[in-house]
Amino acid sequence: MKFSLVTTCWNEMRSLPRWRKDIQAQTREPDEIVIVDNLSTDGTRELLAEWTAQNPRLKVIEQKCGAAQGRNLAIREATCDPIISTDMGVTVDAHWFEEIARPFEEDASVQVVAGNYCIDKSSVKSAAARAEYFLENGGGIQFGPDFVIGNRSVGYLKKVWHELGGLPEDLTLYADDSVFGRQILKAGYKMAFAPKAMVYWSRPARLRDFWKEQFRYGKGDGEAAIKTPFAFGLYQRKRLPRVAVPWVTALRNVQKSLRWSAVRSAVAAGDLPAALLMPALVFGNGYYFANGYLIGHRHGDEHCLACRERLRS
Helix, strand or coil, rough: CEEEEEEEEECCCCHEEEHHHHCCCCCCCEEEEEEEEEECCCCHHHHHHHHHHHCCCEEEEECCCCHHHHHHHHHHCCCCCCCEECCCEEEEEHHHHHHHHHHHHCCCCCCCCEEEEECCCCHHCCCCHHHHHCCCHHHCCCCCCCCCCCCCCCEEEEHHHCCCCCCCCCCCCCHHHHHHHHHHHHHHHCCCEEEEEEEEECCCCCCHHHHHHHHHHHHHHHHHHHCCHHHHHHHCCCCHHHHHHHHHHHHHHHHCCCHHHHHHHHHHHHHHHHHHHHHHHHHHHHHHHHHHHHHHHHHHHHHHHHHHHCCCC
């Protein structure tokens, strides 16, 4: 069985050299690598051209497009099947490709493989990042029957991608993989889990960067009308004013996500700054997610109806 590795990029000079090294160090090489570059301007294009000249398995497509459009284009141009997907900004374990490909070859009925991912501990340097690390218990994921795949570590047959209409392209930036993953669950495709297929993603240093990230996630989820905050539901039913939605969501997030066991772990480790930042991190995450959701949902009411229809049909 031959596999295509697909990803997208834009101005990735800070991460591309490491990512290239990680891919070249894989215990099993991809049979094909397809990268769609969104017309980078920082030297990424030149480095990709150099790599292409050295590796006949690499195909680079330069196209002005969004992330979902780029990934759809990469899959469309891929000549091998199944498709293996990751993000360029992650650190890739040397056994990742071998492990995520294995379930397809061991069971011909498998149609989707969910790989694993967690926080890159080497990037956890600030008190805010350490606070999140304690709260997320390292950021490892829990597989289960309702697990929703993401672009970061996943494989699927091209047939699955084709039957579901590819990734939705009418979202601004985020949540295309969350919608696609929910379609996979709804359609009942056979999924296998590959816990040893590990990639690691870096975390920011400043609180405001965590909150910016949550705002963007909220905006994408709002456009797609998924992961609806409880307070937003109250607002839709006219039981809560719009202005109160972020505040109520923030308070509920503290109630649900501020694990006192994580605070105790930080204190026991002598990391008092991380312990003290946890309430602010969790409160702000809820507040900014809800702000993004409000903006995204309003935008989606006009511009993302095709994406929303995917989960209704």
